[in-house]
Amino acid sequence: MPRLYSFVVACWLAQSSRSVAHPVDDIEPEAEPPAVVYETSDPHDTATGSIEAILKQQVQDNVAASNPDFSLSSGGTTPYTGNAAAAADEALKQILTANEQKKARVAEERGHIDEERSRHSRRMMELEDKLRQSLDRLQERENNIYASEHKLESQLEKGEKEMKNLDHRAAEGRFLHKRIHKSIIEGEEGKLKSKYHGRIHPHRHEFAK
Numbered sequence: 001m002p003r004l005y006s007f008v009v010a011c012w013l014a015q016s017s018r019s020v021a022h023p024v025d026d027i028e029p030e031a032e033p034p035a036v037v038y039e040t041s042d043p044h045d046t047a048t049g050s051i052e053a054i055l056k057q058q059v060q061d062n063v064a065a066s067n068p069d070f071s072l073s074s075g076g077t078t079p080y081t082g083n084a085a086a087a088a089d090e091a092l093k094q095i096l097t098a099n100e101q102k103k104a105r106v107a108e109e110r111g112h113i114d115e116e117r118s119r120h121s122r123r124m125m126e127l128e129d130k131l132r133q134s135l136d137r138l139q140e141r142e143n144n145i146y147a148s149e150h151k152l153e154s155q156l157e158k159g160e161k162e163m164k165n166l167d168h169r170a171a172e173g174r175f176l177h178k179r180i181h182k183s184i185i186e187g188e189e190g191k192l193k194s195k196y197h198g199r200i201h202p203h204r205h206e207f208a209k
Contacts, residue, residue, distance in 0.1 A: 057088075
């Protein structure tokens with residue numbers, strides 16, 4: 001591509017220098033070529049077609065101008081004009097080929113980028129699903145731990161109530177045991193006293209004391 005542009009610039013400079021060094025009188029101005037319009041729905045393609053037509057015409061003019069045997073006034077076709085047209089066609093073909101290659105590379109790179117973006121999106125979705133599942137499992141474990149703690153607290157509270165009831169019952173049992181023991185002992189002592197009260201000499205008993 002740089003060689004092609006250098007060639008076009010060189011041709012243009014040659015034409016400019018020739019027109020300044022050898023002015024030609026009574027030469028009818030060359031009619032402008034009709035604008036090339038490509039039927040397409042894409043404005044970019046239309047503009048590209050116009051640019052290609054302009055480039056082709058400029059290359060033809062520059063090649064013909066750099067040829068000393070090219071007759072500007074004849075308006076006919078010479079071997080040199082044919083060579084210029086062929087060179088212009090070849091140059092334009094190279095430009096179009098390079099553009100198509102660039103478009104193909106851009107499309108390929110865009111495809112790679114889209115594929116990488118899709119793969120990255122799928123990977124992110126998989127990671128989000130795994131993270132959501134992990135969070136759900138953690139939430140479930142937290143709920144189970146909370147339920148276990150609540151159950152243990154309920155059992156502990158129930159055990160404390162049972163311990164209090166047992167302590168209360170034990171106190172009642174001890175009280176009843178003492179009461180029964182006391183009543184039994186007092187009853188037996190009363191029976192013994194009443195049984196042996198008349199047999200014990202009061203004076204001897206007092207003397208013994």
